[in-house]
Amino acid sequence: MQVSTIITTGGRPDEVSIELAMVASQALGYPFVERRKTSVAGLQQRYGSHVIVAGKGRFELFRIGMDKPFFFHPNTAVFRLKRLARGEKDPMVEAAGLQAGDSFLDCTLGLASDSIVASYITGETGQVTGVEADRDVAFLTERGLRTFPSDDDRLRKAMRRIDVLHSDARSFLQSQPADAWDVVYLDPMFHAPIEESANFTPLREVGVHGPLTDAWWNEALRVSRRCVVVKDRYDSVVFERFGMRRVKRPNTKFHFGYLNKI
Structure with a gap:
């Protein structure tokens, strides 16, 4: 049975958090429930629902059974951009052969x-467009990309340029013409957990997960103009299965694989 979701505010709501809660309620179609100093666990128990909390600075998604909430943060992108600015290499950028003016479908x-x-x-x-199958994750990430505060001008501009679509990736790929995107990127969320990726634990508990199938791969290959890039565990059979070359990274638990078309 599908569990419903409700929207509420932080424990001590102000006008801003109430307004944000209403924005989420309207965008997602979930009912707004006044907090009335009730704990999130108490709301989950009372309504039998997941809870999205509109706080002063961000939205937080509490799915039933989660130890920690899901919320947007640029995470590893912060230090990856700093490394790139210093002239260092990034394995994903290297695998994709990314350059200015490219179109990138995540x-x-x-x-x-x-x-x-x-x-x-x-x-x-x-052009960078991200497709996310989980409706709540798509909403929280889109809002975060548009509003996350940062003194780093490069990070802020990069976030604001990204378009977010709520869709099943395979369905979206099927709707695209051949060679529509320079790079198509797939990260199937690792089939087994990786200890060093503790920051992504809440994301593993939400989101829509599934293995990289032949049908999905074939659509990605059809839609890409230049290459398909896949991120997966270092010991994944996916890279060899689909004939990808791998960017090997010593002492890391995930790798990037790519298949060039041109």
Whole structure:
């Protein structure tokens, strides 16, 4: 049975958080429930629902059974952009051969860390679109990309340029013409957990997960003009299965694979 979701505010709501709660309620079609100093666990128990909390600075998604909430943060993109600015290499950028003006389709957006890096590289003349199958994750990430405060002008501009679509990736790919995007990017959320990725634990508990199938791969290959890039565990059979070359990274638990068409 599908569990419903409600929208509420923080424990001590002000006009801003109430307004944000109403924005979420209207965008997602979920009912707004006054907090009345009730704990999130108490609301979950009373309504049998997941809870989205509109706070003063961000939205937080509390799915039933989660230890920690899901909320937007640029995460690893922060230090990856700093490394790129210093002239260092990024494995995803290297695998994709990304450059200014490229179009980049992220089929598994999540927290958008990789899309932020892609947006930084492709710049104002490029196009970065992220597809996210989980409706709530898509909403929280889109809002976060548009509103997350940062003193880093490069990070802020990269986030604001990203377009977010709520859709099943395979359905979206099927709707696209051949060679529509320079790079199509897939991160199937790792089939087994990786200890060093503790920051992504809440994302693993939400989102829509599934293995990289032949049908999904074939659509990605059809839609890409230049290459398909996949991120997965270092010991994944996906890279060899689909004939990808791998960007090997010593002492890391995930790798990037790519298949060039041109």
